Amino acid sequence: MKGKVNSLVWGILFAGVIIFFIGCYYAVLEAGLPYQDPTLEMQIEYAINMGIGKVLIRCGGLTFLVGLLFRIILSVINKSNADKSNTHKEVQDNGADTDGAGNN
Numbered sequence: 001m002k003g004k005v006n007s008l009v010w011g012i013l014f015a016g017v018i019i020f021f022i023g024c025y026y027a028v029l030e031a032g033l034p035y036q037d038p039t040l041e042m043q044i045e046y047a048i049n050m051g052i053g054k055v056l057i058r059c060g061g062l063t064f065l066v067g068l069l070f071r072i073i074l075s076v077i078n079k080s081n082a083d084k085s086n087t088h089k090e091v092q093d094n095g096a097d098t099d100g101a102g103n104n
Contacts, residue, residue, distance in 0.1 A: 006074065012067035013064060013067035013068060015063055015067075016064025017060065019056055019059055019060030019063055020056070020060030020061055022056050022060070023052075023053050023054070023055070023056025023057035023058075023059070023060050024053070024057060025053075026049055026050075026056060027050060027053025027054065030049040030053070031046055031049035031053055032046075
């Protein structure tokens with residue numbers, strides 16, 4: 001279960017990065033710089049491509065941030081679980097080394 005959740009979080013992070021770069025492609029390469037004296041069709045095409053780029057950049061960035069937030073939460077949870085299990089093992093080890101009188 002732990003490995004599946006970890007893979008899902010990494011997938012969300014990478015999906016966010018990919019969507020962000022696709023949005024950059026649309027905003028920079030497809031839309032490009034606005035034309036100096038464009039026709040109405042050119043203005044519409046520019047507006048559509050720039051709008052697609054903006055939405056994809058926003059969605060990609062948000063997806064990446066959500067994945068990063070989940071990654072941080074998982075690392076904190078894993079660290080606290082590791083600390084609890086180490087503390088629990090130390091208590092068991094200390095009690096097993098001595099007999100009832102406290103001698104080794």
